[in-house]
Amino acid sequence: MRDNPAGWTVETWYCRAGCRRYFVIERHTVTNEVRGSAPPWRQLGSDTAMERP
Amino acid sequence: MTNRLPRQPEEIIDRSVILDFTFDGHRYHGYPGDTIASALMASGVRVLSRSYKYHRPRGVMTATYLDPGATVQVGDEPNVRGAHRRLEAGMEVSSQNRWPSLNFDVLSANDLIGRFLTAGFYYKTFIKPRRLWPWYDSVLSRFAAGGKVSPVTPHGYYDKRYAHPDVLVAGGGPAGMSAAIAAADAGAAVMLVEEEYDLGGALRYDPAARFVLADLRREVGSRTGIEVLTNSVVTGRYDENWVAVVQRGLPGIEERLIKARAKTLVVAPGLIERPYVFAGNDLPGVMLSTAVRRLINLWAVKPGTWAVVMTANESGDAAIADLEQAEVQIRHVADARQGAGLTRVGGTRRGVTWAELTDGQRIDCDLVVTATGWTTPTSLLNMAGDRPVYDPTSARFFPSRLPDNVLVTGSVAGDGTTEQLLAHAAATGREAARRADLLRRAWQVQRPWAATPTKADPPPPIDIPPLPRQPHPELFRAATHGMVDFNEDVSSKDIFAAHAEAYDSVELVKRYTTVTMGPNQGKLETVNAVAVLAEARGEPISLVGTTVWRPPYAPITLGALGGRPSGPVRYSPMQPWHEANRAVPLVAGQWIRPDHYGDPQSEVINVRSKVGVIDVTPLGKLDLRGPDVPHLLNLLYVNKWSKLDVGGVRYGVMCAEDGVVMDDGVTGRLGPEHYLMTTTSSGAATVWGWVENWLQTEHPEWQIHVTPVTTSYASMNVAGPLSRLLLHRVVEGIDLSAEAFPYMAVRQGKVAGVECFMWRIGFTGELSYEIHVPAGYGLHVWESLFAAGADLGIGAFGVEAQRIMRLEKGHFIVGQDTDALTQGFSAGLDWLIKLDKDDFAGKPELTWQQSREFVHLVGLQPAEASLVPAEASQIVENGSDIVGRITSSRFSPTLNRSICLAVVAPHLAAPGTRVTVQLPDRTRIEATVMEHHAHFDPEGTRLRG
Numbered sequence: 002m003r004d005n006p007a008g009w010t011v012e013t014w015y016c017r018a019g020c021r022r023y024f025v026i027e028r029h030t031v032t033n034e035v036r037g038s039a040p041p042w043r044q045l046g047s048d049t050a051m052e053r054p
Numbered sequence: 055m056t057n058r059l060p061r062q063p064e065e066i067i068d069r070s071v072i073l074d075f076t077f078d079g080h081r082y083h084g085y086p087g088d089t090i091a092s093a094l095m096a097s098g099v100r101v102l103s104r105s106y107k108y109h110r111p112r113g114v115m116t117a118t119y120l121d122p123g124a125t126v127q128v129g130d131e132p133n134v135r136g137a138h139r140r141l142e143a144g145m146e147v148s149s150q151n152r153w154p155s156l157n158f159d160v161l162s163a164n165d166l167i168g169r170f171l172t173a174g175f176y177y178k179t180f181i182k183p184r185r186l187w188p189w190y191d192s193v194l195s196r197f198a199a200g201g202k203v204s205p206v207t208p209h210g211y212y213d214k215r216y217a218h219p220d221v222l223v224a225g226g227g228p229a230g231m232s233a234a235i236a237a238a239d240a241g242a243a244v245m246l247v248e249e250e251y252d253l254g255g256a257l258r259y260d261p262a263a264r265f266v267l268a269d270l271r272r273e274v275g276s277r278t279g280i281e282v283l284t285n286s287v288v289t290g291r292y293d294e295n296w297v298a299v300v301q302r303g304l305p306g307i308e309e310r311l312i313k314a315r316a317k318t319l320v321v322a323p324g325l326i327e328r329p330y331v332f333a334g335n336d337l338p339g340v341m342l343s344t345a346v347r348r349l350i351n352l353w354a355v356k357p358g359t360w361a362v363v364m365t366a367n368e369s370g371d372a373a374i375a376d377l378e379q380a381e382v383q384i385r386h387v388a389d390a391r392q393g394a395g396l397t398r399v400g401g402t403r404r405g406v407t408w409a410e411l412t413d414g415q416r417i418d419c420d421l422v423v424t425a426t427g428w429t430t431p432t433s434l435l436n437m438a439g440d441r442p443v444y445d446p447t448s449a450r451f452f453p454s455r456l457p458d459n460v461l462v463t464g465s466v467a468g469d470g471t472t473e474q475l476l477a478h479a480a481a482t483g484r485e486a487a488r489r490a491d492l493l494r495r496a497w498q499v500q501r502p503w504a505a506t507p508t509k510a511d512p513p514p515p516i517d518i519p520p521l522p523r524q525p526h527p528e529l530f531r532a533a534t535h536g537m538v539d540f541n542e543d544v545s546s547k548d549i550f551a552a553h554a555e556a557y558d559s560v561e562l563v564k565r566y567t568t569v570t571m572g573p574n575q576g577k578l579e580t581v582n583a584v585a586v587l588a589e590a591r592g593e594p595i596s597l598v599g600t601t602v603w604r605p606p607y608a609p610i611t612l613g614a615l616g617g618r619p620s621g622p623v624r625y626s627p628m629q630p631w632h633e634a635n636r637a638v639p640l641v642a643g644q645w646i647r648p649d650h651y652g653d654p655q656s657e658v659i660n661v662r663s664k665v666g667v668i669d670v671t672p673l674g675k676l677d678l679r680g681p682d683v684p685h686l687l688n689l690l691y692v693n694k695w696s697k698l699d700v701g702g703v704r705y706g707v708m709c710a711e712d713g714v715v716m717d718d719g720v721t722g723r724l725g726p727e728h729y730l731m732t733t734t735s736s737g738a739a740t741v742w743g744w745v746e747n748w749l750q751t752e753h754p755e756w757q758i759h760v761t762p763v764t765t766s767y768a769s770m771n772v773a774g775p776l777s778r779l780l781l782h783r784v785v786e787g788i789d790l791s792a793e794a795f796p797y798m799a800v801r802q803g804k805v806a807g808v809e810c811f812m813w814r815i816g817f818t819g820e821l822s823y824e825i826h827v828p829a830g831y832g833l834h835v836w837e838s839l840f841a842a843g844a845d846l847g848i849g850a851f852g853v854e855a856q857r858i859m860r861l862e863k864g865h866f867i868v869g870q871d872t873d874a875l876t877q878g879f880s881a882g883l884d885w886l887i888k889l890d891k892d893d894f895a896g897k898p899e900l901t902w903q904q905s906r907e908f909v910h911l912v913g914l915q916p917a918e919a920s921l922v923p924a925e926a927s928q929i930v931e932n933g934s935d936i937v938g939r940i941t942s943s944r945f946s947p948t949l950n951r952s953i954c955l956a957v958v959a960p961h962l963a964a965p966g967t968r969v970t971v972q973l974p975d976r977t978r979i980e981a982t983v984m985e986h987h988a989h990f991d992p993e994g995t996r997l998r999g
Contacts, residue, residue, distance in 0.1 A: 013751065017743060023750040033293050041751040 007031050013041055058096040059354040059380055064261055066252065066352050075145040077126075084141045091117065091124040091137040092353035094147075100338040100405045102126065102136060103149050106572070107543035111403045113338025114357075115540065116327065117345040119249060119608070120574050122540035123338070125150055125201075132201025133573070140251065140303075150201045210308035212613035215301075219245035219281070220490035221483070222297050222316035224288040224434055227255020228263075228472065229464025229479035230322035231270040236483030237320070238279035242490050245314060246280055247299055249287040249608070255324050256344070259351035260372065266472060283312075290605030291437040295319050295459050300610050309614040317490035320482060321435060322464040325428035325450070326577055327369065331546050331586065332532035333398035335424075338405035343373035343425035350376045358382055358421025362409040366390035366527050370425025377423070385417050390426065390529055398534045412533070426529040429581045430466055433603040444596045449526040450581070451600070459493070461486050468521025478521050485516040530585035538586060539579040541572025546586045553590035563587055564601050573609065576601065626671035627768045627832030632850075640853050643736050645672040650852035655947040657855035661818055662948050664847040665774035667839055668856055670824065671832065674719070674738025676745065677763045678729040682756035687721060687729070689748060689894050692878055692887040698723050703798045703813045707886055708741065713877040713899030717741050718868055722800035722813050730763075730800075730811075730826075734868055738764050748895070768832020772839065773822035775996070776846045781805070781823060783842040788812070797998045806831075806838035816997035818856060819863035819990060858944045861953055864913050864987025871911060871941040871955050877903045880957070882911045882987060910963035912956055913984035914940070916971065919951035921979060923971050929958060929981075930972045937962060940971065946989060953989045954981070 004010070010030055015023050023041045028034070061069070067087035074083050077094055084093025091114050094102060101111040102124050112123030114137060121137035127148045128134045136147070221237040223230045226248025234246040250258070253271055257263040274280055283301055290298035297319055299312035327342045329335060339358060341349075343365065349355040360383050363374055377384060388394035388411055397414075399422050401407040410416050430451045432442045438460040442451040448469070453462050463482040464475060492512055535547040548567045557566045560583070569583045570576030576583075580600060588598045624644045626632075637648030648669065650657060660666050678686065687695035691706035698704050703722040710716045717737040723729050733741040742762050749758055772780060778790055787803030788795060795801055800813040808831040816822045827835050840848055857867075866872060866881055878887050878900050889901055916923060922945050929938030938958035946953045962969055965985040972978050986992040 015743065015747070021743075021746055023747060040754070 005030075056096060057098055057356040059350065059356050062351055062354040064259065064264065064351045065354045066258075067354065073141050073143045073145075075141060075143070075147060077147045078149055086141070088141040088353055089117075089137050090126060090128070090134070090139050090141055090145070090147055091121065092349060092355050093141045094136075095349065095357070096353065096355045101149075101403070102338075105336065105543050106541060110336060110543070111338055111405070112336060112540070113405060114341065114349070115329070115336075115345060116342050116578070117348040120326070120577050121345075122572070122574060122578065123336075125573070127201035130202075130204035130207045132203055134201075148201075210613065211306060212611070212617060213304070213307045213310040214614075214617040215310055215312045217245060217299075217312050217314040218316075219243050219314055220317045220494070221245070221320060221486045222288070222295075222299075222314055222318075223247065223320045223322060223483075224297075225255070225322035225324060225464065226250070226253040226282070226284065227322060227324045227464060228257055228266065228270060229324070229475055229482075230255070230320070231274050232476045232479035233320045233322060233463050233483030233486065234280050235270075235273050235277065236480040237487040237490075238277045238483075240484050240487035240491075242279065242487035244277075244280045245299075245316070246274065246282050247286050247288050248282070248284045251285050251303075253282065253284065259344075259347045261351060263472070286312075287608040288434060289608045289610055291319060291434045291460070292605070298605070298610075300606075300608060300614060309611050311610065311614040311617065317459065317493045318486040319434070319438075319460045320486050321460065321462045321466060322479065323431045323434075323466060325465045326431050327425070328427045328429045328581055329537075329540070329578060330364065330396065330424040330426040330532065331530060331536045331538055331582055332396050333534035333536050334400050334406065335536035336540055337399060337401045337422075339401065339420050340399060340406055340422045340424070343370045343423055346373045346421075346423050347376050350380045356380050356382060358419070360385050360419040361421040361423055362386045362388070362396070362411075362417050362419045363423040363425070364388040364390060364394070364396045365423075365425040366427065366529055367425050370423070373423055373425060382421065385419050386411070386415075388412070390527055395529070395532060396422070396424070397532050398536075427526055427581075428465070429577065431577060431607075432466070433605075433607040435460070435462065435466075436603040437605055441602075442600070444600075445523060446528060446594065446596070447525050448523045449528045452523075458489060461489075469524035470521045474519075474521060478519055481516050481518040485518055488513055488516060528585075530582050531589065538582045539567075539569045539572060541574050541579075542568045542570075544569040544579075544583075546582075549583060549586045550590045553587060558587075558591060560584055560587055560598055560601055570601060575607075576603065624672070624765070626669050627829050628669045628671070628770070628836045631833060631836055632669070635850065637850075637852060642672065642853070645735060647672060648850070648852040650854045651850055654852065654854035654858065655945070657849060657851035658858050658947050660847065660849040661774045661820055661851055661855065661859065663775070664849070665772065665776040665780050665843060666849050666851040666855070667770055667772050667836070668851050668853075669836070670769045670771050671765075671767070671829075672735035672738075673764070673769055674733030674735060674741060675763045675767060675769075675826075676731040676733070676742060677761040678721075678731055678758060679727055679761075680756070680758040681727050682753075682758050683727065683729050685753070685756055686745070686748070686758055687731075688891060689753075690745065691721075692883065692894060692896065692900070694888050694891060695721075700725060701799055701801065703800045703815060705798075705815075705886075707878065707881075707883055708744070709878050709896030709900065711895055711899065713896040713903055714874060715868055715872045715876050715878055715881050715883075716744070720813065720815050722811075724800060724802070724811060736869065738762070766829055767826040768829045768835070769824060769826050770832075770836060770839070771817070771822055771824045773816070773818045773820045773851075775821060775999070776843075777821050777823060780839065780843040780846055780848060784838055785812075792999065806835045806842075808835055810835070816994075817863075817865060818859040819988075819994070819997050820859075821997055821999050857942075858946060859948075861942050861944050861955065862946050862948055862988070862990040864955065864989060864992075866911060866955060866987070867942070871957075876911075876957075877908065879903050880908050880911060907960040909938070909957050909959055911941070911987065912958055912963055913987045913989055914954040914956040914958075914969070914981050915984055915989065916952050916954070917980040917982065920945075922952040923954065923979065923981075924974050927974065928972050929956060929962070929969050930978070931962075931970060938969065948990055955987065956981075956983075958983065 024038050026038045027036050067085040072083050082097045100113045103112045115123050117137050119135050119138035124136035126136040220242035222245045223234045234244045238244045254267050257267040285303040286301040289300050295316045297314045297316050301310040327344045349357045395412045397410045399406050399409045427449050435453050443454045461482050463479040544567045552563045552566045557563050588595045632648045640647050640649035707718045708716045719732040721731040784806050788801045797814050802811040808827045810827045812823045812825040927940045928936050931937050940954050940956045943954040967983040
């Protein structure tokens with residue numbers, strides 16, 4: 002199960018009506034502020050981020 | 055009888071034009087500018103409706119959009135706000151909630167037994183025994199509120215618009231106008247939204263404010279930076295100031311939803327006058343001071359003859375002056391600031407006839423006016439996260455904490471002289487423009503490529519002078535009980551009763567009594583409800599709290615939410631031929647397809663006996679290239695793909711990760727690293743997103759390129775025993791013999807001179823070829839087939855004939871025979887699902903499903919061959935236990951009997967089981983579960999021929 006924090010959370014988004022890219026982003030569940038983004042195979046803020054082609 | 059006054063200085067009616075209309079069949083007239091309610095009142099009509107629960111007579115009370123007594127039916131439009139809707143010539147107005155007539159209403163007996171119909175009455179009374187629920191339902195629906203919805207009402211045109219104002223001002227009163235002017239002068243693009251038909255708010259019916267109002271209107275009108283929307287209302291505020299505006303009264307448009315993304319929102323709705331709670335407070339003739347002022351000054355309507363006024367503020371005092379000027383006799387003024395007040399009023403079903411004061415005096419009258427305080431409409435502030443705070447000194451709520459992009463001004467923010475309020479509003483407007491400018495600058499930093507010249511330095515914050523708060527006595531309820539919620543017929547007694555039954559929180563009281571849950575959603579009644587509950591609890595209002603106002607602030611039609619009826623529409627390149635051949639259209643998502651060409655049953659027979667052709671262009675098509683495509687297919691489909699040779703085609707089903715059937719289709723291998731995947735017509739976009747999801751998030755290392763090519767190809771399926779003979783005449787470069795081009799193979803060549811690829815598959819169960827050609831040649835190839843096949847009896851067939859034939863063959867349709875819970879094995883895919891594959895989407899769930907009992911999709915034939923049970927008819931046993939349903943049913947011209955697919959419980963899935971089907975009219979028929987899904991040619995000899 003995922004945590005459901007009142008704060009920063011990591012989500013995968015899909016730009017369905019635009020570039021059709023999936024990407025990972027951080028969103029604040031209270032303010033809806035977003036920050037950072039990365040290709041989907043790299044977890045934001047994770048030290049174990051995998052390098053993929 | 056007329057109650058129309060001589061010309062009033064600020065009146066908004068045009069007496070040079072007379073508008074005729076009817077109310078409950080009687081003829082009346084009014085003038086342009088009248089509302090339905092003002093025209094009726096001017097004609098001497100006092101009772102406009104019956105109330106929701108007790109069917110009590112009701113008349114004008116607020117003379118605004120919120121008036122709970124003036125809801126009427128206009129023609130076939132129910133629930134029209136009669137005190138807001140402008141009168142039009144020829145309107146057929148009727149009253150609601152009365153039976154058989156407004157003056158004599160049988161159900162008003164409810165009123166007599168009203169002491170039994172208290173809070174929770176329905177919950178307690180109609181709960182046992184359960185078998186009587188249908189009967190309760192049929193009786194209680196008689197009592198339900200509202201007008202009549204006509205099933206044949208034509209659908210009008212509804213519109214949507216997107217807007218990006220710098221500053222959006224909600225409320226076009228003096229504060230809103232002043233804020234808009236200041237914001238526009240600071241360089242902002244302003245949208246000013248006003249619920250009434252004219253700007254001005256309370257100044258419109260204040261003769262003393264004539265010059266101030268004229269100045270403000272002129273200033274607003276002279277600024278190009280202000281877009282004024284009247285008869286429009288801000289109905290919701292969402293994250294980052296996405297502001298929903300409902301715009302009404304546009305020519306040719308029923309209603310428009312404006313989706314505005316405002317950089318800053320200025321909330322300036324003014325105040326809503328609050329009714330006073332006392333016995334008889336809902337009788338026709340009991341009105342608010344602002345209602346009286348509107349009726350006299352805007353519509354020149356004399357609201358009564360003998361008046362009793364209870365006043366606690368300047369609005370009440372001004373109403374007295376207006377009444378005197380209109381030659382209404384003031385029988386008594388009870389000044390609440392001196393401790394005087396009303397105890398109760400009484401009357402007949404035609405309205406109030408007497409009022410009793412706190413000192414025991416009884417006074418004859420036909421008009422009772424109250425001015426006992428205000429409700430702050432904090433809806434938009436609630437939606438911005440604010441929890442307004444009650445100030446007992448001023449007897450109303452004030453905003454507490456707002457985000458930077460929301461500001462308030464006007465009476466919501468405080469009191470003061472007109473000059474003080476206008477100065478506050480102007481400063482607020484300048485500050486709103488400044489914050490919008492800051493936001494624009496921030497966006498420019500993020501988008502340097504879209505730079506517009508930025509002024510050197512951001513201006514400093516504007517100092518907004520605080521507004522004073524004027525003391526006001528706390529007046530909510532007299533010594534008697536009366537209506538709190540006029541929409542829902544909830545009295546103060548009901549709230550006390552709810553409290554006595556331990557519903558002591560305001561949220562519980564709301565749900566138990568339905569107070570504030572009617573059409574006005576608490577705009578008139580919330581504060582009184584809270585105050586009465588506070589009284590019952592013996593605590594101050596601030597400890598009771600309020601319910602939270604949520605969107606929508608004002609009602610919005612489903613039509614406006616749905617938007618334009620004309621979305622994007624797709625046609626195949628063969629559409630001109632379909633139209634010329636009188637195809638009956640079928641709307642299938644964005645596609646318009648031929649449903650049939652007049653007689654689908656004959657189309658079926660023609661395909662089964664000769665040859666037919668169907669336009670299948672809407673099939674979703676994805677071009678897949680790269681060395682890793684087999685990995686992708688193995689991952690997304692439940693069956694195996696590793697051994698598909700070049701020239702081969704395979705059927706596949708995709709399941710979501712919960713094992714639920716998502717899509718199906720065939721994929722063919724056109725070259726060593728080149729595949730074409732087809733999807734269902736409706737699933738094309740979903741499957742594309744699904745493919746991209748797996749490639750981008752889980753397997754970025756796979757070398758696969760995906761191109762959607764649905765509309766790049768025109769696709770047609772040639773089906774029937776003569777299809778090979780027909781294609782011999784038009785195809786070059788492909789050996790069509792059964793040995794060289796077998797079932798489930800793909801070949802490339804030319805058809806009618808056009809490069810194509812075709813595969814042998816068969817949704818219809820016949821020998822058939824699906825041909826894909828570049829879209830631009832679609833019509834040419836289609837017409838060439840017809841020219842070449844005329845002597846063979848070629849005929850076009852549509853979606854309906856195809857649906858009959860696929861049902862004869864027992865092929866399911868995703869979304870028709872499956873639903874959001876249908877996992878793979880329930881769809882009869884045991885033969886296809888390969889749980890021995892390494893991994894694929896949905897495998898864990900399907901593995902789990904296989905170990906359990908599950909519902910089955912089965913072929914079903916009714917005993918009575920001519921009877922086609924309606925789709926979604928239920929399969930029942932032991933009386934009324936539901937154990938399945940019909941998912942597809944048609945009459946098969948091939949078998950000359952009705953055939954079905956059905957979902958049944960595990961114990962009914964064995965072939966030969968007899969089941970009972972309940973039809974929509976509750977009659978029951980017998981049917982038999984078949985051995986195969988396919989009713990016709992289960993071995994598939996025809997399509998392999």
